[in-house]
Amino acid sequence: MENDKFIRKLIKGTKEEILEWKPAQSKKLYSSYQPFYLEKGDKKLVLEKCNTIEYDSYGEELTTASCMLSICDDNYNRLSMIVEEDLDKSTDLWRLYRLAERKVNKIDDIMESFVEDIQDSVDF
DSSP: OOHHHHHHHHHHHHHTTOSOOEEOOOTTOOOSSOOEEEEETTEEEEEEEEEEEEEOTTSOEEEEEEEEEEEEETTOOEEEEEEGGGSSSTHHHHHHHHHHHHHHTTHHHHHHHHHTTSOOOTTO
16 A cells, blocks of 8 residues: 555544554653554554754754654564655654544543633634
8 A cells, every 4th residue: 555545544544533543652662752553453553753863064963853653563563664755745644643642632622621611702
């Protein structure tokens, strides 16, 4: 399957709540941020946000964040991965990460609880 189509289907399935991401816990994962996973049989999809450190021509450290989706076995051993450079639209991987993060952390419910007593108006 084409990477772009696969990621778009994961985005759609996450938005429609067909897919249920869970927080991943494993010492084998690269990320210092909360990774998320989906499980199907003995395979996992692991979605991670990570920092990459590079140096510019003056030797200054540059830290950039990126996302990757790994296809893993049941023990979190990577079989393959998709990174932003593998996609026509690299922002799709970020979009998937943010959607998974919102669903796992129930961000929509939290936002709603803050404004539940405020009436909607026509100006919105």
